[in-house]
Amino acid sequence: MNERLLSVDDLVVEYPGKGFRAEPFRALKGVSIAIDQGRTLGLVGESGSGKTTLGRALLGLAPVSGGTVTFDGRDISHASRRQRRELSRDLQVVFQDPYTSLNPAMEVGDILAEPLTIQGTSATAANQRIRELLDRVGLPQDSVHRRPREFSGGQRQRVAIARALALKPKLIVCDEPVSALDLTTQARVLDLFLEIQRDTGVAYLFISHDLDVVRHISHDVAVMYRGDIVEQGRAELVTRTPEHPYTQRLLLASPVPDPDRQAERRRNRRRLLDAEAADLSASAA
Numbered sequence: 001m002n003e004r005l006l007s008v009d010d011l012v013v014e015y016p017g018k019g020f021r022a023e024p025f026r027a028l029k030g031v032s033i034a035i036d037q038g039r040t041l042g043l044v045g046e047s048g049s050g051k052t053t054l055g056r057a058l059l060g061l062a063p064v065s066g067g068t069v070t071f072d073g074r075d076i077s078h079a080s081r082r083q084r085r086e087l088s089r090d091l092q093v094v095f096q097d098p099y100t101s102l103n104p105a106m107e108v109g110d111i112l113a114e115p116l117t118i119q120g121t122s123a124t125a126a127n128q129r130i131r132e133l134l135d136r137v138g139l140p141q142d143s144v145h146r147r148p149r150e151f152s153g154g155q156r157q158r159v160a161i162a163r164a165l166a167l168k169p170k171l172i173v174c175d176e177p178v179s180a181l182d183l184t185t186q187a188r189v190l191d192l193f194l195e196i197q198r199d200t201g202v203a204y205l206f207i208s209h210d211l212d213v214v215r216h217i218s219h220d221v222a223v224m225y226r227g228d229i230v231e232q233g234r235a236e237l238v239t240r241t242p243e244h245p246y247t248q249r250l251l252l253a254s255p256v257p258d259p260d261r262q263a264e265r266r267r268n269r270r271r272l273l274d275a276e277a278a279d280l281s282a283s284a285a
């Protein structure tokens with residue numbers, strides 16, 4: 001049986017309002033998701049739907065005003081700074097933009113050593129681990145003496161992934177980690193995420209606005225719309241035969257390289273438009 005790693009129950013996040021008498025803005029309106037060990041939940045939704053807010057709430061970076069986050073059996077909804085430091089062994093993050101998420105002044109060896117030394121790893125053990133990590137993400141060993149700007153976007157994302165893996169986490173929040181990359185590089189980095197999961201059993205919360213990317217990487221998919229989850233289930237089902245009208249629109253909006261699937265999409269789009277036209281004329285009648 002799969003073991004539950006993360007449960008988010010009825011989570012509410014409110015950002016403070018700006019200006020005099022401004023109302024707080026409710027970015028998450030009672031969101032519930034779950035991830036089992038070694039599995040991937042894809043989180044899709046249009047810009048502003050609350051995906052990043054949910055990822056940040058798990059990391060203690062968004063103001064939780066209701067609900068609970070249970071990780072590895074512990075309620076971490078309001079974890080203290082010290083508890084967060086301990087949690088960072090098991091809960092890591094890879095951001096969208098490897099240009100801003102890696103310190104440009106540091107050599108890659110130091111970037112990878114940082115999480116290890118913070119957790120008290122000895123210099124010898126850290127060097128050994130850094131060699132393993134570079135191999136794992138497919139970067140040459142001499143990368144340790146280079147700075148982020150000397151790498152391509154895809155290679156920088158590999159550095160960011162290696163850093164996230166350094167402490168052998170149980171869950172990585174991946175916030176649009178391939179969106180800044182060209183299509184070929186995207187495919188390679190997605191394959192790397194899959195290989196790493198096969199080898200290490202890490203789980204991912206994989207945030208993306210791209211349904212095709214999410215279908216490729218996820219076991220399950222949750223669809224966000226205006227701070228709510230409107231649909232969730234097995235990736236195949238949600239991405240091929242979505243039930244919620246918003247997911248249907250998202251599916252029809254995403255580009256497909258395969259001509260057969262493109263033709264199928266065109267037919268589905270036609271059907272949806274016809275159904276909408278029929279609805280409109282029925283309500284007008």
Ligand SMILES: Nc1ncnc2c1ncn2[C@@H]1O[C@H](COP(=O)(O)OP(=O)(O)OP(=O)(O)O)[C@@H](O)[C@H]1O
Pocket residue numbers: 015016025027045046047048049050051052053054209
């Ligand atoms: N720090 C903040 N203060 C106030 N409002 C915020 C803050 N961060 C996000 N929001 C608002 O919360 C809503 C959800 O934003 P969020 O970034 O989580 O969406 P998203 O689905 O990740 O979008 P994108 O794909 O564009 O990153 C948006 O309306 C956004 O403007």
